[in-house]
Amino acid sequence: MWKIYKRAIGDLLIWRIAARERGFSKSDSLFHSTNGGCLLPGKGVWAFKTFRFSLGTLEAPVITGTERNGWTVTLNWENGIDCPxxxxxxxxxxxxxYDTLRRSPCLLRDIPARRGDENVTIEIPSGDQPEGTPLHLYLFFGDSELARFSPSEYTQV
Structure with missing residues (x-):
């Protein structure tokens, strides 16, 4: 799962930074110690709610609402900008x-929204999935230098 996940996040150093902050020598060790209980060998994620797409020291998002229309999803959150x-x-x-592809994490990264916007509307690629396929979403934030990230927050639509 680690190799597939790494392909999804590309050059983002989410787990390397989190590992360094927590005293782990390797980012994959932290990923597996955090998410190992959420994975079934050969099947992928079974416990989506406890899976972590991201870890970090920025304030975590608090999702306040979700809406889905086809493959268009709107997420609302508390901005938390009064936190340090x-x-x-x-x-x-x-x-x-996609609920049907539990071994295939994906990431939308060039989103023109910021934490202070308190919402975003995104288009999830259909991925040749049937209309209405449940989606497991993980909202998280990164600072402007991509040197710090927040823990991810889960929702399903």
């Missing part, structure tokens, strides 16, 4: 799984 580890300019990221 949050900025209105933090970048928005959304990781996701």
């Amino acid at each position: 580890k949050a900025s209105a300019s933090d970048q928005v990221f959304v990781g996701y799984f």
Whole structure:
């Protein structure tokens, strides 16, 4: 799962930074110690709610609402910018799984929204999935230098 996940996040150093902050020597060790109980060998994620797409020291998002229309999804959150580890300019990221592809994490990263916007409407690629396929979404933030990230927050639509 680690190799597939790494392909999904590309050059983002989410787990390397989190591992360093927590005293782990390897990012994959932290990923597996965090998510190992959420994975079934050969099947992928079974416990989507407890799976972590991201870890970090920025303030975590608090999702206040979701709406779905086809493959268009709107997420609303509390911006948390009055917290010391949050900025209105933090970048928005959304990781996701199709319910039918539990071994295939995906990431939307070039989203033109920021934490201070308190909402975003995104288009999830259909991925040749049937209309209405449940989506498991993970909202998280990254700072402007992509040197710090927040823990992800889960929702399903």
